[in-house]
Amino acid sequence: MxxxxxxxxxxxxxxxxxxxxxxxxxxxxxxxxxxxxxxxxxxxxxxxxxxxxxxxxxxxxxxxxxxxxxxxxxxxxxxxxxxxxxxxxxxxxxxxxxxxxxxxxxxxxxxxxxxxxxxxxxxxxxxxxxxxxxxxxxxxPGITSVQALTARHRIGLNRIAETITITTGRLLEDVAAESVTNAVVMLDSRAAYHRFAETGHDVYWGAYLGTPDERLVAGPVAEVAPVIDAEIEAGRARHGWIMDTYIVRKPRTEP
Ligand SMILES: C[S@@+](CC[C@H](N)C(=O)[O-])C[C@H]1O[C@@H](n2cnc3c(N)ncnc32)[C@H](O)[C@@H]1O
Missing domain, CATH: 3.40.1010.10 (Tetrapyrrole methylase, N-terminal domain)
Structure with a gap:
């Protein structure tokens, strides 16, 4: 054996x-x-x-x-x-x-x-x-890139009593942006976060997590999407490839 x-x-x-x-x-x-x-x-x-x-x-x-x-x-x-x-x-x-x-x-x-x-x-x-x-x-078991992402941004994966979905950039395209409370997005080569600019979501993004080249961006999607776009372009130019993961999160509406 x-x-x-x-x-x-x-x-x-x-x-x-x-x-x-x-x-x-x-x-x-x-x-x-x-x-x-x-x-x-x-x-x-x-x-x-x-x-x-x-x-x-x-x-x-x-x-x-x-x-x-x-x-x-x-x-x-x-x-x-x-x-x-x-x-x-x-x-x-x-x-x-x-x-x-x-x-x-x-x-x-x-x-x-x-x-x-x-x-x-x-x-x-x-x-x-x-x-x-x-x-x-x-x-x-090993530490996932998702855990590395939440630790670096010092956030929970979800806030109390909320749902959390883990998905891919491709699958996110079939989901109505307003229906997402917390979603971890992996394997996204199509910058799917842009869809959340109109819905007021926040994004917590990280690339090359855990490596010396780690990059982090957080804020309202409407404000930081161009910053993430630029980071992805710069990362690709520098390394020839990118591995990035992010969470999109609906802001809280009640205290
Ligand atoms: C094939 S999946 C593997 C995921 C892996 N099993 C895990 O537990 O993280 C590859 C995706 O994981 C994410 N990923 C893996 N390592 C990463 C890292 N160091 N920084 C950012 N994202 C990473 C990216 O979304 C990438 O497209």
């Missing part, structure tokens, strides 16, 4: 790796790293390697493999995601099969927490269901 740990490593700051993650990393024989093509991949891999250097003394190997590319031209979004996910499961299965001996422990370092907009848990569940490999897996 082989063991695989999915270890949440936080949103990019080696200080935000939990003690449980560190303990678990020090039992691992092989760390698998799936390299995504495209901008930012070197920096994201470098953070993972820095975390290993800082926190791991147990002898281990690092095995990298290219992660399949998603076909973003596919007009059928869900179908495209499923095909890409299946290809990724093939790659993960091959790594576990060929790079890990029976009785050994492998791990994938997952950005933030494995439960939040990450496909690794589902991939391992589906891989197990194929019944072609003898392995067990565990999930070690």
């Amino acid at each position: 082989k063991t695989i740990h999915l270890i949440g490593i936080g949103p990019g700051n080696p200080d935000q790796v939990t003690l449980e993650a560190v303990k678990t990393m020090n039992t691992v024989d092989v760390f698998f790293m799936l390299e995504k093509a495209g901008r930012g991949k070197d920096e994201l891999l470098a953070v993972r390697r820095e975390i290993l250097e800082r926190h791991v003394s147990h002898p281990h190997r690092v095995v990298t493999a290219p992660s399949p590319r998603r076909n973003r031209e596919d007009p059928h979004y869900a179908g495209g995601v499923v095909a890409w996910r299946d290809e990724r499961i093939d790659v993960i299965g091959r790594l576990i099969d060929t790079e890990l001996e029976d009785g050994q422990t492998g791990a994938f370092l997952v950005w933030g927490d494995p439960s939040l907009y990450d496909g690794m848990i589902e991939s391992l569940v589906l891989l197990k269901a194929r019944d072609t490999l003898d392995f067990e897996f565990t999930v070690i």
Whole structure:
């Protein structure tokens, strides 16, 4: 039997790796790293390697493999995601099969927490269901980019007795802006916060959270949307990529 740990490593700051993650990393024989093509991949891999250097003394190997590319031209979004996910499961299965001996422990370092907009848990569940490999897996939680965002802005995720929704820029387009009380928006490449300029919402925005390049902006959307636009443009120009998350929040109407 082989063991695989999915270890949440936080949103990019080696200080935000939990003690449980560190303990678990020090039992691992092989760390698998799936390299995504495209901008930012070197920096994201470098953070993972820095975390290993800082926190791991147990002898281990690092095995990298290219992660399949998603076909973003596919007009059928869900179908495209499923095909890409299946290809990724093939790659993960091959790594576990060929790079890990029976009785050994492998791990994938997952950005933030494995439960939040990450496909690794589902991939391992589906891989197990194929019944072609003898392995067990565990999930070690990590600090999410959402927690890093709220901590930096010194805000709660919601105010007392309010709802909180976590969504993406794409999904937010189908929601009436007035109906949103608190929404965390991730994976937004379309500046969906602009929709809240007319409704009086506030926004709490953060990019490269937890890294030395962290950027924060907060205020009424109507006032700060151009500031966020400029930050995103500057971040992209400087790094070639951006990772940003924000909360849009309806101002309180009663005391
Ligand atoms: C594929 S999701 C992964 C989320 C991750 N599992 C987590 O727990 O934060 C990637 C999105 O997370 C957000 N994100 C991840 N790391 C971030 C960071 N350091 N700063 C700002 N946003 C981040 C961005 O919205 C990005 O588009």
